[in-house]
Amino acid sequence: MTNCMNETMDISIDFSRLKLANPVFTASGTCGYADELADFTNVNRLGGFITKSVTAKPRQGNDTPRVVETDSGMLNAIGLANIGLEAFIQEKLPLIGKLTTSVFVNVAGETIDDYVAVVQRLATEQAIAGFELNISCPNVAKGGLSFGTDPAQVAEITSAVKKAAGEKVLMVKLSPCVTDISVIARAAVEAGADALSLVNTFTAMVIDIETRKPVLSNRTGGLSGPAIKPIAVYMVNKVYNEVAKERGIPILGLGGIRTASDAIEFIIAGASAVAIGTANFIEPGCTVKIIEGIKKYCAHKEIKNIRELIGSLV
Amino acid sequence: MIITEEITRSNRGVFDAVVFANKRIRQRFYRLGLEFSGDGAEAFAKARPGQFAEIDLSGVKLPPMKEVAEDLQDAAERKVLLRRPFSFCEVSSQFTHRSVNEGGRGKTRVEILYCALGPATLRMTTLSAGNSVSVMGPLGNGFRMPADKKMALLVSGGMGAGPLIHLAKTITAECPKVEVTAFVGAKTKTEMPFEKPLDEISRQLGFALHEFARYAVESQLATDDGSIGHKGFVTDCFSQWLGQQRSLSAKDTIIYSCGPEAMLARIAKIAEDKKIDCQVSMERMMACGIGVCQSCAIKCKVEGSNETIYKLCCKDGPVFDGREVVF
Numbered sequence: 001m002t003n004c005m006n007e008t009m010d011i012s013i014d015f016s017r018l019k020l021a022n023p024v025f026t027a028s029g030t031c032g033y034a035d036e037l038a039d040f041t042n043v044n045r046l047g048g049f050i051t052k053s054v055t056a057k058p059r060q061g062n063d064t065p066r067v068v069e070t071d072s073g074m075l076n077a078i079g080l081a082n083i084g085l086e087a088f089i090q091e092k093l094p095l096i097g098k099l100t101t102s103v104f105v106n107v108a109g110e111t112i113d114d115y116v117a118v119v120q121r122l123a124t125e126q127a128i129a130g131f132e133l134n135i136s137c138p139n140v141a142k143g144g145l146s147f148g149t150d151p152a153q154v155a156e157i158t159s160a161v162k163k164a165a166g167e168k169v170l171m172v173k174l175s176p177c178v179t180d181i182s183v184i185a186r187a188a189v190e191a192g193a194d195a196l197s198l199v200n201t202f203t204a205m206v207i208d209i210e211t212r213k214p215v216l217s218n219r220t221g222g223l224s225g226p227a228i229k230p231i232a233v234y235m236v237n238k239v240y241n242e243v244a245k246e247r248g249i250p251i252l253g254l255g256g257i258r259t260a261s262d263a264i265e266f267i268i269a270g271a272s273a274v275a276i277g278t279a280n281f282i283e284p285g286c287t288v289k290i291i292e293g294i295k296k297y298c299a300h301k302e303i304k305n306i307r308e309l310i311g312s313l314v
Numbered sequence: 315m316i317i318t319e320e321i322t323r324s325n326r327g328v329f330d331a332v333v334f335a336n337k338r339i340r341q342r343f344y345r346l347g348l349e350f351s352g353d354g355a356e357a358f359a360k361a362r363p364g365q366f367a368e369i370d371l372s373g374v375k376l377p378p379m380k381e382v383a384e385d386l387q388d389a390a391e392r393k394v395l396l397r398r399p400f401s402f403c404e405v406s407s408q409f410t411h412r413s414v415n416e417g418g419r420g421k422t423r424v425e426i427l428y429c430a431l432g433p434a435t436l437r438m439t440t441l442s443a444g445n446s447v448s449v450m451g452p453l454g455n456g457f458r459m460p461a462d463k464k465m466a467l468l469v470s471g472g473m474g475a476g477p478l479i480h481l482a483k484t485i486t487a488e489c490p491k492v493e494v495t496a497f498v499g500a501k502t503k504t505e506m507p508f509e510k511p512l513d514e515i516s517r518q519l520g521f522a523l524h525e526f527a528r529y530a531v532e533s534q535l536a537t538d539d540g541s542i543g544h545k546g547f548v549t550d551c552f553s554q555w556l557g558q559q560r561s562l563s564a565k566d567t568i569i570y571s572c573g574p575e576a577m578l579a580r581i582a583k584i585a586e587d588k589k590i591d592c593q594v595s596m597e598r599m600m601a602c603g604i605g606v607c608q609s610c611a612i613k614c615k616v617e618g619s620n621e622t623i624y625k626l627c628c629k630d631g632p633v634f635d636g637r638e639v640v641f
Contacts, residue, residue: 029606029607029608030602030606030607031606032605032606036604036605036606036629037604037606039325039326039327039604040327040328040450040604052606052608060623060624061608061611061624063611063613064598064599064609064610064611064612065598065599065609066599066608066609066610066611067599067600067601067607067609068599069394069395069396070395071392071393072393072395073395074395074396074601076601076607076609078607078608078609081608081611081624225395226395278395278601280602280606281396281397281601281602281603281606281607282370282372282395282396282397283328283370283448284328284450284602284604285328
């Protein structure tokens, strides 16, 4: 009986102008451009899919080591390695066009013009539902995080990209490495962001005590995984209360989610949807389990519409 | 009746495997045996030498602290989050014509040589027969077979011996005309991932290790301290041997190598100097194993230019052409 209820349980959500089958996304940089996952999970079960960052020109990325594991987390410093806009259009977009899930392209760059160029070129593509503006990558020398920590720059880049994005949903991905994340969130929303995703990784370091050098060749990297979850939940709740709720802006919550109960915490905190990142590396099929777990929770709690759960923190 | 049936199911995925053995070979070296049924058996039946699997060891218990060597006690305190990549030293399958409904199609057994040196491999030592672990694979590209060659030379350092044992078995089965010889290096006699080397007479006859001799493959052993076999690096032992082969035809020979990167660099250089084809199995810290995280970059030359690009160890490798890697 419960199973039967799960099957039919509707957990669809409104996400800005989009209607999504469920509130579960994959986070950028953890699922490539979807084709890599075909043997491991059914991407079409997802509410949304966010691509690996796309930049105007291809990027080689940083030297290795690019990752290191920590207790309950990992640091990465990939350096936005990606195939670049043209190869993305030629090689990946046709496959993405076949997906039935809503696809967001994560966009990164060194200058505002870089971001605008990518978004403008993709704004008319049917295959894409929206963009996630990456102004919070901690692992590149130019652009990235430097855009995301200054409210004036956040406003400037968001409004420039918004003009280029046309009808597509524009989501801005926020860094947690700021004194007050609500200030940045407000700057993005007032400049035209349709949605916010938070949080990106935390700048962090691991040291090899034999050599006294940082383990990562980039010296620092972004911390993700279960270690950051409680901080991310707090930040989602703060942005929901101080910025998003009154303006009706949906939040995509992420940071260390690997189970349905983790996802539900974010939704109660104020996220309309959640994204799974690091956990995909361990269990590429975990998103499907999380979707089922959310349905089960709603059935068990007799929640008829998942909207009742969003921001329901007591 | 046991017959190999045509396998048409998925090539790879995440499967539960049951441990059938986990034997301590010597010191910190172990050999783990995993058995797959159903789809896992079909996927892993096709595992090629040099491919690997990502194993989830996060939920496996640690050995009691008093049994953990002092220099590993800090590592034992660490938690494990990500899967760990392991290549195979042995893959064997048994399939029947029975249908799925009649209770499974067959079994595939995969064996892994490993060294307990960190939080994940320390946990691995506590696995015992009947335990279940989640295994993702088989992943990456293995060694390409020497179909057009007459001689295959296998050179390993330390744990790198594992996939070369699998390779020796596969070449002798699939390319029986190719003559295979292995050169195996280790730091010392006690730091060798083998149960026991064969006796002095066998060694003099060119069969140092049972693991290769069972496939009628000659093997020579080198240790850094000379505690067994040739004294010195395996690369020196190999280079010396190569220098003595007056009738060796470079174009009919191929070198396969797996081990520490400095050793691979030396082997690739020897191969290049002698104009012998060479394949090296690389290693990097990796998070996903399937090409999405972009962690395990290997700097490679672009043919016909001075440029370099990054390829991914997990997806484009782990086996690379020795000439393409920038060491």
